[in-house]
Amino acid sequence: MSILVIAEHDNKSLKGATLNTVAAAAKIGGEVHLLVAGSGCGDAAAQAAKVAGVGKVLQADAPHYDAQLAENIAALIVANAGGYSHILAPASTGGKNVMPRVAALLDVAQISDIISVESADTFVRPIYAGNALATVKSADAVKVITVRTTGFDPVAAEGGNAAIESLAAGPDLALSKLLGRELTKSERPELGAAGIIVSGGRGLGSSENYHKLLEPLADKLGAALGASRAAVDAGYVPNDYQVGQTGKIVAPQVYFAIGISGAIQHLAGMKDSKIIVAINKDPEAPIFQVADYGLVGDLFQLVPELTSAM
């Protein structure tokens, strides 16, 4: 039994989510191969070869894999799916985009967002915004899976010494093309991988307040910035800051929920954090039901105070 893991990378380096996905593959058991598809992705493939527990790296290098377009990447995975019992990718926007396409082309179900491996064909995944956990068993010959990274501790990035095998590129289907990307430029850690997250909600009142109050605190803590859906809807910050059922799922060491009431859709995205700190003026806010430490009061006064105390 061999397992194919789709690496997430930017051609130069491997994204951390790949390590959690390899960990899930290791739990299933069997030889793990990492597919690195990109353009000029030799550096990423070299890093992939060092990941602990990886048996082989498959590198598909072609200009039409640069943009990670779902049509081309899915076709490549399907063309190389033979012999694999499982195909895994992180449940990032990249994996969520490509993997259902792979599953449909293979005529199998996809098992989305697994948080636990029970056996080679049985997995646990959250449903209803994490208010229930479903244990599902797949009857398909190939299991196509996306992995919720917070469910699995990453394997070591170093220590492996896998061979890198070059894969023949498939044709450019030319169904779509990338016109451009606008990535949020930030010196801060990535939301999905941060040890500390400072997250803000509607209680901040404006985009200006969000940045004025939360950025100094995040800077002091070396934290990533996050937000509730309400704050995104109100236009305080871009959507890629969103933590919750339909945004990012995070589990940092400390999660600061500032001016966030704690709707179930938000809790779904952060309730596995080790320590939750809530600052809110409403003592009845549901966020206090899950917070390890709650501070009731005016965030406009408390947050600057906290920033200077750090």
Next chain:
Amino acid sequence: MGSQARLEKHKESKNSHRSIALKILVPVKRVVDYNVKVRVKADGSGVDLANVKMSMNPFDEIAVEEAVRLKEAGVATEVVAVSCGVAQCQETLRTAMAIGADRGILVETDAELQPLAVAKLLKALCDKEQPTVVICGKQAIDDDANQTGQMLAALMGWPQATFASKVALADGKATVTREIDGGLETLEMNLPAVVTTDLRLNEPRYATLPNIMKAKKKPLETVKPADLSIDVAPRLATIKVSEPAKRSAGVIVADVAQLVEKLKNEAKVI
């Protein structure tokens, strides 16, 4: 050019504009309402859906709204809403028609439908209806699968643009801005294509009473999966459904100094 000739030319261009049919198909799912906190059944067989308020999946509402706006802008000529599931999905279709969809198709079945089966049903309808664009919600808030749109695109051999925050259709191409980890990207793709909606695409309107009344008179066709020759048997068996571990409330601290002290010495996280 004389005024008569200009008028003729104007009519002609208007007609030629009209003659380009651009149909949008919008799949809509009936799910537990966004505000309901579901309870897991004591026997672990699923969640309790008895007497629970059901609504249209919020991301599908955004999809209907986008399709209707494209029609109102003169880009699309027809909006067809589709729902797969029990007879009560008719209500979901009526909601879509109250927002502005022209007609509805119900693929009626009491069977459990998983994303691959729904994608196959939608493919059969796409083969028949020949839409130029299918706009789906990115994910349903019940099974949180986030699969159907991508699967449909794969089965049709069409391009896809998931997690859309902006959609423009012109000259046989779709230009779609997508929400991705770390920011946004813009793709251009051939039509027909599948688009799935993210939450910032638009803010769906409230259906007005006159439009709700009008929706009751719009055509609604019902078909069965067998009529479309689709096998909808589930591929995944749900062994059990359980409640996640509950997080218990901690302590309310008196002030910032106590909070910092606890984080440093008790939790030892900073």
